[in-house]
Amino acid sequence: MSWKKAGNILDKIIKKPAGNLKDRMEKEWDEIGEKEKAVPVHFSDGLLTLKVKNSAYLQELTYKKEEIKEKLNSRLNIEIKNIKFIFS
Numbered sequence: 001m002s003w004k005k006a007g008n009i010l011d012k013i014i015k016k017p018a019g020n021l022k023d024r025m026e027k028e029w030d031e032i033g034e035k036e037k038a039v040p041v042h043f044s045d046g047l048l049t050l051k052v053k054n055s056a057y058l059q060e061l062t063y064k065k066e067e068i069k070e071k072l073n074s075r076l077n078i079e080i081k082n083i084k085f086i087f088s
Helices: 005-014 021-032 055-063 065-076
Strands: 039-044 049-053 082-087
Touching: 005 039, 021 039, 021 065, 049 055, 055 065, 065 082
Parallel strands: 049 082
Antiparallel strands: 039 049
């Protein structure tokens, strides 16, 4: 058996994202204003997958990839390492 410090446990609780990540991701995606161009479909191991509605939006969002990562990382308190686009 190992003892854990209360401070470490509280840090994990405080840093843990509140609520369902999928719901929070959709809300933040709406707020950054890219909903008409693409929708988040999956997030795992730092990889966010976005389903893009047409090729013009695919190109536009590819250029904005770093900006999107920074906005979502700061708003959701998670680490998106990369964004993958899929065309529907």
